[in-house]
Amino acid sequence: MAVSIRQIVFSPLMFWLVVCSAALYMIMPLRNSLRLGMDLVGGTFITLEVQTEKAVETELASEMQSIDGLLKKAHKKLPRKKIVEDNTIVLTFGSLQEAQDALRVIHDASPYLVQQGNAAEQQAEGAIVKLKFTDVRVNEIKQDAVERDRQVLKSRLDRFSVAEIPIARQGERNIVIELPDVTDPQKAKDMIGTAAQLDFRLVYRTAPTEEDLLYELDGEIPHDKEILPYENDRGHQEYCLVQKYGQISGRYLRDAKPSLGGLHGVEPVVAFTFTKEGGDLFYELTSKNIGRPLAIVLDGKIISVASINSAIRESGTISGGFTRDKAHLLALLLKSGAFVAPVTFEQERQIGPALGAEAIHKGLISCLVGLLVLFIFSIFYYKVAGLFAFAALIFNLILVLVGMAWLQATLTLPGIAGMILTVGMAIDASILIFEHVREELGRGVTLRKAIDAGFAGAMAVILDANITTFIVGVVLYNFGTGPIQGFAVTMMLGIIATLLTGLFFLRSMFSFMINVFGMQTLKI
Numbered sequence: 001m002a003v004s005i006r007q008i009v010f011s012p013l014m015f016w017l018v019v020c021s022a023a024l025y026m027i028m029p030l031r032n033s034l035r036l037g038m039d040l041v042g043g044t045f046i047t048l049e050v051q052t053e054k055a056v057e058t059e060l061a062s063e064m065q066s067i068d069g070l071l072k073k074a075h076k077k078l079p080r081k082k083i084v085e086d087n088t089i090v091l092t093f094g095s096l097q098e099a100q101d102a103l104r105v106i107h108d109a110s111p112y113l114v115q116q117g118n119a120a121e122q123q124a125e126g127a128i129v130k131l132k133f134t135d136v137r138v139n140e141i142k143q144d145a146v147e148r149d150r151q152v153l154k155s156r157l158d159r160f161s162v163a164e165i166p167i168a169r170q171g172e173r174n175i176v177i178e179l180p181d182v183t184d185p186q187k188a189k190d191m192i193g194t195a196a197q198l199d200f201r202l203v204y205r206t207a208p209t210e211e212d213l214l215y216e217l218d219g220e221i222p223h224d225k226e227i228l229p230y231e232n233d234r235g236h237q238e239y240c241l242v243q244k245y246g247q248i249s250g251r252y253l254r255d256a257k258p259s260l261g262g263l264h265g266v267e268p269v270v271a272f273t274f275t276k277e278g279g280d281l282f283y284e285l286t287s288k289n290i291g292r293p294l295a296i297v298l299d300g301k302i303i304s305v306a307s308i309n310s311a312i313r314e315s316g317t318i319s320g321g322f323t324r325d326k327a328h329l330l331a332l333l334l335k336s337g338a339f340v341a342p343v344t345f346e347q348e349r350q351i352g353p354a355l356g357a358e359a360i361h362k363g364l365i366s367c368l369v370g371l372l373v374l375f376i377f378s379i380f381y382y383k384v385a386g387l388f389a390f391a392a393l394i395f396n397l398i399l400v401l402v403g404m405a406w407l408q409a410t411l412t413l414p415g416i417a418g419m420i421l422t423v424g425m426a427i428d429a430s431i432l433i434f435e436h437v438r439e440e441l442g443r444g445v446t447l448r449k450a451i452d453a454g455f456a457g458a459m460a461v462i463l464d465a466n467i468t469t470f471i472v473g474v475v476l477y478n479f480g481t482g483p484i485q486g487f488a489v490t491m492m493l494g495i496i497a498t499l500l501t502g503l504f505f506l507r508s509m510f511s512f513m514i515n516v517f518g519m520q521t522l523k524i
Contacts, residue, residue, distance in 0.1 A: 199246025252278025
């Protein structure tokens, strides 16, 4: 008896039963572990408007920094720069000759910029040059801003592309999002509405109030700087005079992840890593400004100010009194990328399921009816082996549900259809094995050899059939959208589960009966 208990405990079947129990524990209750699609439970419908003008202004700011680089390289004097209404860059030079020399350099290197007027305009404070983008370039920037914002939203809301969240353009500047089975619309809106525009700016002055700063500046803020509020480590509000346009932006980030750091090493922070280009720029900034404070600005708000103690090239941390959840969210937002242009909420409405409870009911009934028919057929035609096949089928469905929960995939009606298809494919694999076993038993071999030969003989056919079907699923997933992708995901998960249960779990049951209970004959 002791040997039998040892055989039971260390049998392959016991391993699979433990896996099955763990899988059931993971997905129960099903309603909390599975995400249901819009056609089953409804959800939230949101329309966003992309502020494309801001994208043009951001691009102009980038061009202003490029102009400085061009003029430095050409050994020309640098002008004072600012962006005014109607998306125009205003460059103020010391003389008309300086302006004309600079224009030749700019026109050769920046074909998208056109001059407003025929020549530089001489004014009292110097020579004024006004530059704008061409209409074609402005249109390209706006179209690109909408598309790139859509891609950022897709990365934030559907990181693995299995959640079936439709995110589509509407008109020239709108994006439509459908969020199925949303339990906390405000959390989704917080993630959607956060631009996550990160930049690093040098701090020139700090004062307890904005009025104190203005007093120090004689009531006039320099055109290339601005005042931003900041809550310091002691929880007191301060105001900082910083560069208006950041020297380094979040687009140079290669990675961002939550971590622990701060003064005592236990504060939630966000660790970031730059690309090579970003690292070079950050090194240049920090190496030339050791001892000066550097502000980390997120969406126009200072979240952290630190003193530059040494030159930094590739990595650093962002602290700001984060909770763990906020650090995780900020890391996700930074990693998914910043909006090229901010968005505003134009419309939000709750929508009911297209088919709802009736669809779920009918889908479950169809699954149960299919399982019942297969159970009767399996028992009637294959006896005990049929019972094993049905147990493998149930395990198959459990593994599919676990896979969907792990991937955070959304279950829709097409997904239910994919699960029903999986049922048919799974029983087909068992039938192939049983027919081979029946042939071997007909030749008079022992049960153990017949089972070994049956599984070996059917394996090639099962692999060929399932691999080719899996390839079809990959094609459907890559080229399909929405419901078609949902069908493909459940079908591919079903194929993987079929191979595991048909080739390993089913065989472990036969081995268990032979090794532990000494089964010598099998009616099949």
